[in-house]
Amino acid sequence: EITPPAHFLRQIVQADLQSGKHTRIVTRFPPEPNGYLHIGHAKSICLNFGLAREFGGVCHLRFDDTNPAKEEQEYIDAIKQDVQWLGFQWDGEVRYASDYFDQLYAWAVELIKAGKAYVCDLSPEEAREYRGNLTQPGRNSPFRDRSVEENLDLFERMRAGEFPDGARALRAKIDMAAPNMNLRDPILYRIRHAHHHQTGDKWCIYPSYDFTHGQSDAIEGITHSICTLEFEDHRPLYEWFLDNLPVPAKPRQYEFARLNLNYTVTSKRKLKLLVDEGHVDGWDDPRMSTISGFRRRGYTPAAIREFCERIGVTRSDAVVDMGMLEFCIRDDLDNNAPRAMCVLRPLKVTITNYPEGQVEQLSLPRHPKQDMGERILPFSREIYIDRDDYMVDPPKGYKRLVPGGEVRLRGSYVIRADEAITDAEGNIVELLCSYDPDTLGKNPEGRKVKGVIHWVPGAESVECEVRLYDRLFTESNPDKTEEGGSFLDNINPDSLVVLTGCRAEPSLASATPEDRFQFEREGYFCADSKDSRPGNLVFNRTVTLRDSWGQ
Numbered sequence: 001e002i003t004p005p006a007h008f009l010r011q012i013v014q015a016d017l018q019s020g021k022h023t024r025i026v027t028r029f030p031p032e033p034n035g036y037l038h039i040g041h042a043k044s045i046c047l048n049f050g051l052a053r054e055f056g057g058v059c060h061l062r063f064d065d066t067n068p069a070k071e072e073q074e075y076i077d078a079i080k081q082d083v084q085w086l087g088f089q090w091d092g093e094v095r096y097a098s099d100y101f102d103q104l105y106a107w108a109v110e111l112i113k114a115g116k117a118y119v120c121d122l123s124p125e126e127a128r129e130y131r132g133n134l135t136q137p138g139r140n141s142p143f144r145d146r147s148v149e150e151n152l153d154l155f156e157r158m159r160a161g162e163f164p165d166g167a168r169a170l171r172a173k174i175d176m177a178a179p180n181m182n183l184r185d186p187i188l189y190r191i192r193h194a195h196h197h198q199t200g201d202k203w204c205i206y207p208s209y210d211f212t213h214g215q216s217d218a219i220e221g222i223t224h225s226i227c228t229l230e231f232e233d234h235r236p237l238y239e240w241f242l243d244n245l246p247v248p249a250k251p252r253q254y255e256f257a258r259l260n261l262n263y264t265v266t267s268k269r270k271l272k273l274l275v276d277e278g279h280v281d282g283w284d285d286p287r288m289s290t291i292s293g294f295r296r297r298g299y300t301p302a303a304i305r306e307f308c309e310r311i312g313v314t315r316s317d318a319v320v321d322m323g324m325l326e327f328c329i330r331d332d333l334d335n336n337a338p339r340a341m342c343v344l345r346p347l348k349v350t351i352t353n354y355p356e357g358q359v360e361q362l363s364l365p366r367h368p369k370q371d372m373g374e375r376i377l378p379f380s381r382e383i384y385i386d387r388d389d390y391m392v393d394p395p396k397g398y399k400r401l402v403p404g405g406e407v408r409l410r411g412s413y414v415i416r417a418d419e420a421i422t423d424a425e426g427n428i429v430e431l432l433c434s435y436d437p438d439t440l441g442k443n444p445e446g447r448k449v450k451g452v453i454h455w456v457p458g459a460e461s462v463e464c465e466v467r468l469y470d471r472l473f474t475e476s477n478p479d480k481t482e483e484g485g486s487f488l489d490n491i492n493p494d495s496l497v498v499l500t501g502c503r504a505e506p507s508l509a510s511a512t513p514e515d516r517f518q519f520e521r522e523g524y525f526c527a528d529s530k531d532s533r534p535g536n537l538v539f540n541r542t543v544t545l546r547d548s549w550g551q
């Protein structure tokens with residue numbers, strides 16, 4: 001195994017362990033349960049859980065659940081499943097930021113008592129106006145100098161539900177002229193009369209992300225709090241809370257660049273829009289950049305982990321090519337997926353010189369390199385090949401079947417096309433071929449046959465549906481639109497092509513959901529987890545055999 005490159009976070013952890021600053025590292029993955037996880041989250045999961053595993057530490061799964069209006073139990077369940085599917089296990093019980101609401105409230109009261117927080121009655125619009133901007137310092141709120149007693153009273157009444165949503169907020173008293181906007185008296189608590197999936201109706205005020213995150217890290221003894229770069233400007237505030245509260249530990253925040261992947265979107269808000277507007281078949285649609293989508297598409301956890309390792313961890317934003325992810329899944333499936341044959345656009349072939357009623361049981365390896373045993377393919381007078389493997393006027397270099405030409409059937413005989421039968425409109429409906437009985441497992445006498453095509457038995461093959469997936473967007477950057485447009489304008493209308501009446505070799509009849517295969521010459525496929533069952537097989541194309549995008 002190759003030692004992974006020492007990215008900067010690895011180096012920091014290594015140094016902290018070597019210097020004895022920490023004897024064991026504790027990381028956390030802190031999703032907000034407001035949607036399904038996407039490939040960007042996979043990077044964060046691999047990083048947080050991966051570092052803990054690599055250095056003998058632990059990683060927590062903590063739901064950052066301070067915004068009840070957008071959160072749901074369904075998302076919590078899906079997130080837990082995705083983390084485990086990726087191959088990671090959190091330390092102990094799942095944690096929730098809401099577990100700490102009592103402690104956070106008590107700390108807010110301490111800040112008030114210390115004269116470091118106040119209740120502000122400015123409306124959200126007024127507050128924005130008072131805040132100033134990057135070139136202009138803010139102005140102090142007229143409520144900034146309320147007495148401690150008045151603040152304590154108002155805050156308690158906020159909690160008791162006396163005021164409507166948005167009427168008041170609790171703010172830290174820091175510096176309205178600070179160049180860092182996050183330090184201009186940030187909000188600690190908002191009034192929100194909303195039912196919470198964990199705490200029910202206990203609270204009608206909810207702490208802000210900033211007031212919650214660092215303290216939750218401190219409570220859990222997190223040593224390295226790793227987040228994406230957009231939180232860099234929040235770090236001084238993160239530290240302000242830790243410096244001004246009697247927290248049990250002092251975690252440190254480190255930032256890294258988010259993962260952006262071309263031809264897709266990695267934002268829960270946009271993914272939710274695709275679901276809500278019916279552009280896709282749910283969060284786990286195989287075209288989605290969600291972990292559950294990739295899973296349903298046939299991706300493996302190992303391929304996603306390998307991808308996350310390969311792209312590395314840096315502090316500069318970049319867009320990663322989808323081809324890189326596809327490379328990782330091809331590599332994995334090439335090594336590990338059994339081979340099978342499936343004819344996507346069947347054309348009936350009758351081998352006229354093959355004895356009527358005779359059947360040979362041909363045995364083919366399930367994998368060319370790995371020992372996965374054999375599969376049996378009955379060969380008889382009637383078989384199916386793909387329509388595209390016969391052409392009357394072939395382009396140069398065509399190595400498949402042409403009138404009067406020969407081709408080898410994979411794992412079987414060489415056949416020659418003698419005659420095409422057409423219907424009234426001139427469409428080819430059947431091929432009459434003859435076979436050379438002396439070509440099973442050997443080269444034909446006195447001539448070279450270059451092409452090899454796949455096939456399935458006529459009677460014994462099973463009908464199936466095949467879904468060919470392509471990229472969901474036609475633009476490398478889906479957000480690039482005409483003025484006033486939206487990323488939805490760039491949806492690829494051909495991102496799903498459904499083929500019915502396909503024919504799969506008999507060994508595929510027992511495929512169970514999520515079983516993965518290489519369909520020879522066609523690509524990698526998996527049995528669909530929602531719709532496929534014995535007797536009604538549905539296969540999803542995971543990825544083509546080669547990178548054919550744009551060709």
Ligand code: ATP
Pocket residue numbers: 029030031032033039040041043044064226227228257258259260266267268269
């Ligand atoms: P979104 O914008 O999709 O809603 P988010 O950052 O708000 O993403 P969270 O649920 O808060 O989503 O994310 C949980 C963790 O995953 C955070 O630590 C966040 O920084 C990280 N994360 C989210 N998106 C990415 C990404 N594209 N690349 C790397 N890490 C990410």
Ligand code: MG
Pocket residue numbers: 032
């Ligand atoms: Mg977030």
Ligand code: MG
Pocket residue numbers: 032268
């Ligand atoms: Mg978000």
